[in-house]
Amino acid sequence: MRARDGDRMVLTTYGRSSGFAIDPVEKKPLAHFHPGTAVLSFGTAGCNLNCRFCQNWDISKSREWDRLAAVAGPDEIAQTASASHCDSIAFTYNDPVIFAEYAIDTARACHERGIHTIAVTAGYISPEARAEFFAPMDAANIDLKGFTEDFYRKVTGSHLRDVLDTIVWVHDHTDTWMELTTLLIPGHNDSQDEIARMARWILAELGPNVPLHFSAFHPDFKMLDIPPTPPATLRKARAAALDAGLRFVYTGNVHDPECETTSCHACGQSLIERDWYRILAYRLTENGRCPSCGTAVPGRFGDAVGHWGQRSLPISASPTSY
Numbered sequence: 659m660r661a662r663d664g665d666r667m668v669l670t671t672y673g674r675s676s677g678f679a680i681d682p683v684e685k686k687p688l689a690h691f692h693p694g695t696a697v698l699s700f701g702t703a704g705c706n707l708n709c710r711f712c713q714n715w716d717i718s719k720s721r722e723w724d725r726l727a728a729v730a731g732p733d734e735i736a737q738t739a740s741a742s743h744c745d746s747i748a749f750t751y752n753d754p755v756i757f758a759e760y761a762i763d764t765a766r767a768c769h770e771r772g773i774h775t776i777a778v779t780a781g782y783i784s785p786e787a788r789a790e791f792f793a794p795m796d797a798a799n800i801d802l803k804g805f806t807e808d809f810y811r812k813v814t815g816s817h818l819r820d821v822l823d824t825i826v827w828v829h830d831h832t833d834t835w836m837e838l839t840t841l842l843i844p845g846h847n848d849s850q851d852e853i854a855r856m857a858r859w860i861l862a863e864l865g866p867n868v869p870l871h872f873s874a875f876h877p878d879f880k881m882l883d884i885p886p887t888p889p890a891t892l893r894k895a896r897a898a899a900l901d902a903g904l905r906f907v908y909t910g911n912v913h914d915p916e917c918e919t920t921s922c923h924a925c926g927q928s929l930i931e932r933d934w935y936r937i938l939a940y941r942l943t944e945n946g947r948c949p950s951c952g953t954a955v956p957g958r959f960g961d962a963v964g965h966w967g968q969r970s971l972p973i974s975a976s977p978t979s980y
């Protein structure tokens with residue numbers, strides 16, 4: 659995705675996307691960022707990781723130009739997000755750190771129109787590039803794909819330490835709202851010991867308020883021989899993380915309204931009830947507080963809950979396609 663052009667290195671995927679869709683923000687997943695709102699999602703092709711379980715492998719592993727059928731510059735994308743009443747734009751599908759210039763310019767164009775920006779990333783980015791990449795991002799969901807170097811090296815082709823450094827750096831040095839996601843793969847990263855160690859690390863380095871999502875694996879790409887994650891595994895992982903002291907832990911990719919509910923960490927009142935990507939009940943006050951005890955819930959909740967629902971709607975943001 660990069661090439662030499664004269665004396666410069668250029669991003670060959672700039673202005674070309676593998677497609678656009680409008681999704682609920684809950685699908686990113688983000689639970690504490692403008693709940694219920696619509697997000698214009700897009701990505702390019704290629705990736706800097708090599709996850710054996712990649713569910714978007716047809717684009718993350720693509721070296722083919724025909725995967726980049728949609729042509730759209732930053733202003734066109736921002737206009738499309740605005741015209742389709744999206745609250746945010748998400749850089750997703752493949753990792754946006756590899757199309758950073760395109761993502762950054764699009765984020766700036768979106769901010770000019772009052773649209774929020776979301777990076778969905780594995781966080782595998784060098785220290786020199788972090789500040790420029792995260793500065794225009796209002797929110798990020800960063801994958802913490804496991805908690806052993808062995809898993810990161812063998813299953814993702816990257817390194818745990820670099821990802822942990824990015825997560826701590828985003829927490830300590832940016833205003834970006836951050837949530838974490840772990841895809842639990844049976845037999846690979848789902849032991850109770852590994853999950854407890856991960857939760858203790860999050861608590862020690864980031865505190866109790868960073869939401870953590872445990873999502874279900876489905877066989878894909880080079881891991882077709884591994885069974886889907888049992889719902890009981892997700893529940894046990896969530897219980898272990900809550901026991902460790904984290905306040906906001908969710909399950910994903912399964913129907914489990916109890917484990918998708920945001921509750922007040924002070925009085926236990928249920929505040930946001932969800933099923934899959936749909937909001938069933940929303941009780942936060944206008945300034946993001948529990949109506950029972952007045953405790954502020956960490957996050958960016960905006961003035962009102964959105965009503966996009968669980969739909970995913972493919973759209974075109976491109977004046978030309980080929």
Ligand code: SF4
Pocket residue numbers: 705706707708709711712713714715718751752753780
């Ligand atoms: S980081 Fe995401 S898009 Fe890239 S290979 Fe891994 S799962 Fe696929």
